[in-house]
Amino acid sequence: MNYLLWSIALVIASSLGCESDKIRETFQTENVVVIVVDGARYSESWGDPTHANIPNLDSLKSEGVFFPNFFNCGDTRTVPGHTALTTGVYEGLDNNGYDTPTNPSFFQCWAEKFDASSKEAWVITSKGKLEVLGNCTRSGWKNMFVPETHCGVDGAGLSSGYQDDSSTVAQGLTILETHHPKLVLFNLREPDYSGHGGVWSEYLSALQASDAYVKQIVEFIKNDPVYAGKTTIFITSDHGRHTDGVAEGFPGHGDDCEGCQRIGMLAIGPDFTPGETVETKYGQIDIPATIARMLHFRMQNAKGTNIKELF
Numbered sequence: 001m002n003y004l005l006w007s008i009a010l011v012i013a014s015s016l017g018c019e020s021d022k023i024r025e026t027f028q029t030e031n032v033v034v035i036v037v038d039g040a041r042y043s044e045s046w047g048d049p050t051h052a053n054i055p056n057l058d059s060l061k062s063e064g065v066f067f068p069n070f071f072n073c074g075d076t077r078t079v080p081g082h083t084a085l086t087t088g089v090y091e092g093l094d095n096n097g098y099d100t101p102t103n104p105s106f107f108q109c110w111a112e113k114f115d116a117s118s119k120e121a122w123v124i125t126s127k128g129k130l131e132v133l134g135n136c137t138r139s140g141w142k143n144m145f146v147p148e149t150h151c152g153v154d155g156a157g158l159s160s161g162y163q164d165d166s167s168t169v170a171q172g173l174t175i176l177e178t179h180h181p182k183l184v185l186f187n188l189r190e191p192d193y194s195g196h197g198g199v200w201s202e203y204l205s206a207l208q209a210s211d212a213y214v215k216q217i218v219e220f221i222k223n224d225p226v227y228a229g230k231t232t233i234f235i236t237s238d239h240g241r242h243t244d245g246v247a248e249g250f251p252g253h254g255d256d257c258e259g260c261q262r263i264g265m266l267a268i269g270p271d272f273t274p275g276e277t278v279e280t281k282y283g284q285i286d287i288p289a290t291i292a293r294m295l296h297f298r299m300q301n302a303k304g305t306n307i308k309e310l311f
Helices: 002-024 055-063 078-087 106-114 128-134 165-179 190-197 200-223 286-295
Strands: 031-037 065-067 121-125 148-151 183-188 231-236 265-268
Touching: 031 078, 031 200, 031 286, 055 200, 055 265, 078 106, 078 128, 078 183, 078 286, 106 121, 106 183, 106 286, 121 128, 121 165, 128 148, 148 165, 165 183, 165 200, 183 200, 190 200, 200 231, 231 286
Parallel strands: 031 183, 031 231, 121 148, 121 183
Antiparallel strands: 065 265, 231 265
């Protein structure tokens, strides 16, 4: 009799455990937007205790979960950094946009799972060379399930070069309002572009401008009836800049110094507990894994792990 009661209790506990797992895996998030502030060094952004250059992000911090120990652990240049954020793999690629990523992005893996149209996923970037994020070279995925791209001057792609972030944001918000895509990546070029110019004051001004653009995008999402309460936003960078005393300092980047690798990340969404800070170290490749978990698809060939502290 005791054995029978124990068996019944075990079955009930197992059933409740399975039901709990189902509850935990039911998310309110239906859309994901990744905002990449290009080339922002941690020491002038999140690492500055005054947050003087990112006042809007500072205000948004209370609405999300902040990860101070978030890193680019691969090639700390623009194309490889964005590739890690979209494919979940650190891969060394030509930084001029002539190498297409090997592995499918979260855009492609999601579209394959749900048979989504290209208009439901967009790559929107100030840098034309980031058009390469829309595709991959892996067999079975090349030219398949690709998102729409609006990269460079008026969205014309690699050959068009770079356009001002003000135009990218304006054009990007028009895309969001018109098509309401479920997956979006924004790239804001300014901190990197001005940082390479080597003028400190212009670099700081670029950080402040990007901070304002991030607020503009987030406010649109929060107030749009399609996106409000159903959208998760990841805000991070593709890479930082050299630590002072390393190479040429802030004008450059591309090695494994902390200034280049440490970037920080803020995640805002309906499934997260706002106002928390997570000290666990994570990296760019963990964002695609987390998106895949939330939207219930599988990332092909990805190396990252989902960010469990978010849930």
